[in-house]
Amino acid sequence: NAGVMQNPRHLVRRRGQEARLRCSPMKGHSHVYWYRQLPEEGLKFMVYLQKENIIDESGMPKERFSAEFPKEGPSILRIQQVVRGDSAAYFCASSPPGHSRVLYEQYFGPGTRLTVT
Amino acid sequence: GDSVTQMEGPVTLSEEAFLTINCTYTATGYPSLFWYVQYPGEGLQLLLKATKADDKGSNKGFEATYRKETTSFHLEKGSVQVSDSAVYFCALSYTGANSKLTFGKGITLSVRP
Numbered sequence: 001n002a003g004v005m006q007n008p009r010h011l012v013r014r015r016g017q018e019a020r021l022r023c024s025p026m027k028g029h030s031h032v033y034w035y036r037q038l039p040e041e042g043l044k045f046m047v048y049l050q051k052e053n054i055i056d057e058s059g060m061p062k063e064r065f066s067a068e069f070p071k072e073g074p075s076i077l078r079i080q081q082v083v084r085g086d087s088a089a090y091f092c093a094s095s096p097p098g099h100s101r102v103l104y105e106q107y108f109g110p111g112t113r114l115t116v117t
Numbered sequence: 118g119d120s121v122t123q124m125e126g127p128v129t130l131s132e133e134a135f136l137t138i139n140c141t142y143t144a145t146g147y148p149s150l151f152w153y154v155q156y157p158g159e160g161l162q163l164l165l166k167a168t169k170a171d172d173k174g175s176n177k178g179f180e181a182t183y184r185k186e187t188t189s190f191h192l193e194k195g196s197v198q199v200s201d202s203a204v205y206f207c208a209l210s211y212t213g214a215n216s217k218l219t220f221g222k223g224i225t226l227s228v229r230p
């Protein structure tokens with residue numbers, strides 16, 4: 001069973017360009033979380049999605065950032081008009097669907113390291 | 118809001134030394150607590166977890182006990198190995214539909230032969 005896949009692993013963008021980060025969850029998982037790790041910082045929650053739905057985007061910056069998880073295909077984190085402060089490692093994690101009273105482990109991908117020049 | 122505080126790092130130990138990494142939390146409810154490990158260039162892996170007060174999580178020689186009275190979840194290992202060199206994150210989340218994790222800043226552990 002393949003783990004969580006993220007691509008690209010490394011992405012370089014100039015200021016003002018768009019960055020698209022992809023996350024393919026583990027087989028059978030329908031919940032995806034995105035986290036951002038700034039240099040010398042821990043991971044910060046950004047957004048939680050289920051298939052075709054954004055459940056919690058309380059950690060997303062109000063502008064330039066968006067996320068989707070379509071019925072088919074990977075989850076996409078999109079950053080428009082990138083700035084140097086967006087340089088970070090972006091991780092996604094997936095978990096299976098299930099009962100609301102159960103705690104399900106999140107499985108993390110290897111991350112995408114975004115560098116804005 | 119919820120938060121997780123980890124001791125300042127980095128930590129450098131000799132092989133076979135005893136390890137303690139401190140973690141305390143502030144929570145509005147009754148969270149589950151986790152330790153994640155991140156090896157260089159990789160994503161996070163769950164090391165251990167505890168879901169309620171007084172639970173002890175353990176894995177690969179690492180242990181942590183959920184202490185509600187001190188709001189702590191300190192990570193310990195009796196004898197570290199070079200292969201334990203990594204970044205360690207303490208985190209919390211809640212049971213339910215939205216299990217987003219709140220992380221501490223992480224601490225880098227280096228173990229020298």
